[in-house]
Amino acid sequence: MKQDITKLASSNDISQFLYNIYNKLYEFWGPQHWWPAETKFEMVISAILAQNISWNSVEKAICNLKRANILSIEGILQTSDEKLAELVKPAGYYNQKTKRLKEFCNFLKKEFNSDLEKLFALDISSLRQVLLSQKGIGFETADSIILYGAEKPIFVVDSYTKRLFYRLGLIESEKISYNDLQAIIMANLTPQTKFFNEFHALIVKHCKEICKSKKPICNKCCLRLICNYFNE
Structure with missing residues (x-):
């Protein structure tokens, strides 16, 4: 499998980077209480x-x-x-x-x-x-x-995930396949349902509000100091 990793050379680097992203997003946005459904x-x-x-x-x-x-x-x-x-x-x-x-x-x-x-x-x-x-x-x-x-630990990938991780420098292209990006993420995070739930929800929230497809609001982004896109 071709892993589109750029500046993060080792598994430890990737893992630390992912947990850092999560911590910053959680501190900024708080819990998302997703998925909103009664049953x-x-x-x-x-x-x-x-x-x-x-x-x-x-x-x-x-x-x-x-x-x-x-x-x-x-x-x-x-x-x-x-x-x-x-x-x-x-x-x-x-x-x-x-x-x-x-x-x-x-x-x-x-x-x-x-x-x-x-x-x-x-x-x-x-x-x-x-x-x-x-x-x-x-x-x-x-x-x-x-x-x-089902409340089982699997990481959901979507266009928001690809956009954010591309801009941060984790992957080389937003065209990376769904399964390839999912494999990279899951190989470097401890599989926990609540954690995966919250992480994915935070990514969606952040990309809808800040890291937009067009005209991202970089000056308000809690990830700007570790973001390739902002620091180019």
């Missing part, structure tokens, strides 16, 4: 709805499902495609996401007797493989479900 099933459904859309839009769709009293496996399966599509419309790609929700609920019903905990009882590797076998569930969605739903 594990709601978390899974919101993860599927969250693909290619803002969180505010996901919240609107989830609220619609709750108001219609169908935020359950049977509730979704017994609702017509037309009605379900209308309810999840705020989350975008509503016809496609309607299909994905029904396929996933059918899968849970047939393979796990509608028991999400039976699915989550699988080890991380098996659970990831099963989730990725479902149409429309990619690496980020699968790992989000594993981390935030």
Whole structure:
């Protein structure tokens, strides 16, 4: 595997750098209390709805499902495609996401007797493989479900993670593959669910508020003293 590491030559350097990033972000932003969901099933459904859309839009769709009293496996399966599509419309790609929700609920019903905990009882590797076998569930969605739903230690990578670590100088390119970056991170951090949860949430928060794709607010960044982008 090609590890796109630049100035950090040793594993100890990488590990220390990652923990330093986490500590600075946590001190600056505080706990993020993520993923915001009342149940594990709601978390899974919101993860599927969250693909290619803002969180505010996901919240609107989830609220619609709750108001219609169908935020359950049977509730979704017994609702017509037309009605379900209308309810999840705020989350975008509503016809496609309607299909994905029904396929996933059918899968849970047939393979796990509608028991999400039976699915989550699988080890991380098996659970990831099963989730990725479902149409429309990619690496980020699968790992989000594993981390935030099943509460198992796997690091979620997204565009925010790639942007931040590229600007800080940890990786050479934002085009690094999902699995390669995840492998680098997980090889250099102690696998702890709460820690991975908080770290990922802090990265998302920081990149939305400070380390923006365009016009980052570098003068307010708590990481600026260790950032290649700022110090170039």
